[in-house]
Amino acid sequence: MTPEETIEELSRHYRAIIELIGEDASREGLVKTPMRAAKALYYATSGYREDAKALMREAVFEHCGSQIVMVKDIEFYSFCEHHILPFFGKVSVGYIPDGEIIGLSKLARVVNAFARRLQVQERLTKEICKAVSESISTKGVMVVCEAEHLCMKMRGVEKQDSSTVTTDYIGAFEKDSSLRHEFYQLLASK
Secondary structure (H helix, E strand, O other): OOHHHHHHHHHHHHHHHHHHOOOOOOOHHHOOHHHHHHHHHHHHOHHHHOOHHHHHHOOEEEOOOOOOEEEEEEEEEEEEOOOOOEEEEEEEEEEEEOOEEEOHHHHHHHHHHHHOOEEOHHHHHHHHHHHHHHHOOEEEEEEEEEEEEHHHHOOOOOOOOOOEEEEEEEEHHHHOHHHHHHHHHHHHOO
16 A cells, blocks of 8 residues: 555544544534544654664764763654553663764664554663664663653543653663663763
């Protein structure tokens, strides 16, 4: 199915949903909503059409350094796979080079590739960590994700000030707690 065909099919489904909830899909304010919503969903789930590891392999460079490289506060937007409501926040990715470094923007791209799917935050964090680890030569990778979930804020328990923090780490970060401590210190620095 082409992107245009997919968007058209999504639009038909959105129109049906609008009508099922009791709205008139033909009223002025809603006439174009099914198509707008379809295009928005197609964009917001573009991660299904991206290969995160291939994205990262586009910018790998030799490097003899061996200290932590970190990109902090990469914002992301995703959809909870349980309620199809947004969750959003920031991801920080750090790694210890082992002969290679990656272009910094590629770390932001890998976050988007996994966030722009139906997700749970725990898996999102792990997928980013694993993809970085498998795409370049590292001694270790660590990822911290902090997010707010609309499924917690606008339905269910309705806890407005809640946020969720998830971490994943492998390699040297898994074996050496002092490296995790250094990562958290870098994370807290301005």
